[in-house]
Amino acid sequence: MRKLEQAPHGLHGELAVPGDKSISHRALMLGAVATGTTTIEHWLTGEDCQHTLQALRDVGVPIERKGTMVTVHGKGDAGNFVAPATSLAMGNSGTTTRLLMGLLSGTSFTSKLVGDDSLERRPMQRVTQPLAELGVKIDLTAAGTLPAQVHGGPVHGGTVRLNVASAQVKSAVFLAGLNAPTPTVVVEKLPTRDHTEIMLRQFGADITTSADQRTITLQPQPHLTGQTVVVPGDLSSAAFFLVAATIVPQSGVKLTNVNLNPTRTGILRVLDQMGADVTIEPIPTTGELWGNLVVHSSQLRPIHLTAPDIPAVIDELPLVALLAATADGTSTIRGAAELRVKETDRIAVLKTELEKLGVAVTEYSDGLAITGRPAWDVQNSELDSHGDHRIGMMLAIAALRSHTPLTLQNEEAVAVSYPQFFTDLEQLREDH
Numbered sequence: 001m002r003k004l005e006q007a008p009h010g011l012h013g014e015l016a017v018p019g020d021k022s023i024s025h026r027a028l029m030l031g032a033v034a035t036g037t038t039t040i041e042h043w044l045t046g047e048d049c050q051h052t053l054q055a056l057r058d059v060g061v062p063i064e065r066k067g068t069m070v071t072v073h074g075k076g077d078a079g080n081f082v083a084p085a086t087s088l089a090m091g092n093s094g095t096t097t098r099l100l101m102g103l104l105s106g107t108s109f110t111s112k113l114v115g116d117d118s119l120e121r122r123p124m125q126r127v128t129q130p131l132a133e134l135g136v137k138i139d140l141t142a143a144g145t146l147p148a149q150v151h152g153g154p155v156h157g158g159t160v161r162l163n164v165a166s167a168q169v170k171s172a173v174f175l176a177g178l179n180a181p182t183p184t185v186v187v188e189k190l191p192t193r194d195h196t197e198i199m200l201r202q203f204g205a206d207i208t209t210s211a212d213q214r215t216i217t218l219q220p221q222p223h224l225t226g227q228t229v230v231v232p233g234d235l236s237s238a239a240f241f242l243v244a245a246t247i248v249p250q251s252g253v254k255l256t257n258v259n260l261n262p263t264r265t266g267i268l269r270v271l272d273q274m275g276a277d278v279t280i281e282p283i284p285t286t287g288e289l290w291g292n293l294v295v296h297s298s299q300l301r302p303i304h305l306t307a308p309d310i311p312a313v314i315d316e317l318p319l320v321a322l323l324a325a326t327a328d329g330t331s332t333i334r335g336a337a338e339l340r341v342k343e344t345d346r347i348a349v350l351k352t353e354l355e356k357l358g359v360a361v362t363e364y365s366d367g368l369a370i371t372g373r374p375a376w377d378v379q380n381s382e383l384d385s386h387g388d389h390r391i392g393m394m395l396a397i398a399a400l401r402s403h404t405p406l407t408l409q410n411e412e413a414v415a416v417s418y419p420q421f422f423t424d425l426e427q428l429r430e431d432h
């Protein structure tokens with residue numbers, strides 16, 4: 001259990017958050033199937049990315065790591081991976097699992113994928129079904145969950161229509177399609193994060209996106225060449241401090257070198273619509289967009305989000321709920337049933353934890369209504385991450401503006417995506 005700190009004088013100072021989780025996973029995987037060496041700078045050392053790194057080592061990919069600097073000696077093709085001696089451990093990471101199902105389909109052996117209790121409850125048919133359309137054979141439990149057996153073998157191209165808005169599923173299809181002799185086309189329900197497409201292009205693939213962003217076409221058998229990937233700061237991690245500085249009076253914080261891919265910046269649009277004070281300083285780059293973000297505290301108005309808004313803010317919805325809990329009125333988040341199949345059922349957990357703060361929450365099958373109040377009326381000071389990194393960090397941010405001391409159970413979950421979260425928070429709390 002951890003005692004959560006308040007911030008009576010606000011948060012202050014400048015911070016470079018750790019590398020982006022989605023990009024860190026993808027750099028390892030593309031590096032593994034490219035020809036030559038890939039160097040990854042500012043790689044995220046969080047537990048989820050460590051699981052991707054270890055799984056690739058387990059199938060024979062030589063990878064060296066010194067802190068946040070990683071070198072991948074590419075095997076040129078998944079067909080050159082070697083059968084692992086044991087099961088591949090996915091830990092808590094949905095991204096590792098689903099993307100590797102695509103990548104490992106190009107091998108010449110069967111891999112067994114296992115996860116922790118949370119991951120072994122999460123749905124996997126959403127990826128095995130589209131992959132089956134390309135000829136990939138994957139066995140799951142009767143419940144459609146891990147453990148999985150991924151049978152490597154021939155893959156063919158084709159057009160796959162996804163009925164869930166998921167970048168993980170889209171990416172799995174393209175990673176499988178790398179080995180197909182004909183084009184692989186994905187038609188998305190709604191546009192989702194496009195880090196895989198951007199990085200495939202950097203490594204030399206011919207992959208194009210239609211004007212409406214929903215149809216993406218990968219030309220067959222690209223020759224991928226090892227690259228230097230400099231990972232930008234993770235906006236999903238920066239978001240904790242954007243929200244903290246917004247809701248804790250007297251704050252002023254600058255977050256540097258953050259990824260600003262428009263498929264990820266829903267939280268910036270939410271903050272803007274709620275009346276937050278965030279200034280974006282773009283940094284000239286090619287490929288992924290980068291920038292600095294400067295934020296000062298403000299009083300907020302409510303927001304209403306519906307299905308098309310969700311993919312670009314999916315991992316920040318716990319933070320949107322917290323913003324709503326301080327806003328002047330009732331906010332609604334709908335079309336977000338995906339939240340129920342993340343590390344926890346984030347809809348149920350947000351209701352439980354926000355009600356402890358005395359905030360009125362209505363639960364829907366696909367979202368929440370939250371009525372904010374300027375000062376909370378704490379009913380139960382013992383908060384709990386429920387083993388979910390993003391819930392734990394959101395609650396630590398909530399505590400900064402609480403007038404009642406709060407504690408957090410299962411705080412170690414933050415290491416999944418942000419191992420130094422509490423140290424970075426402490427730096428901004430003390431820096432005044």
Ligand SMILES: O=C(O)C1=C[C@@H](OP(=O)(O)O)[C@@H](O)[C@H](O)C1
Pocket residue numbers: 021022023094095165166167168169171193314315338
């Ligand atoms: O592709 C990715 O890197 C991710 C996609 C999202 O999941 P879904 O694809 O399941 O929406 C997101 O929630 C996850 O944290 C990372």
Ligand SMILES: C=C(OP(=O)(O)O)C(=O)O
Pocket residue numbers: 048092093094095096315342343390417
């Ligand atoms: C949902 C998340 O990740 P994953 O699906 O990779 O476990 C997350 O980081 O919030």
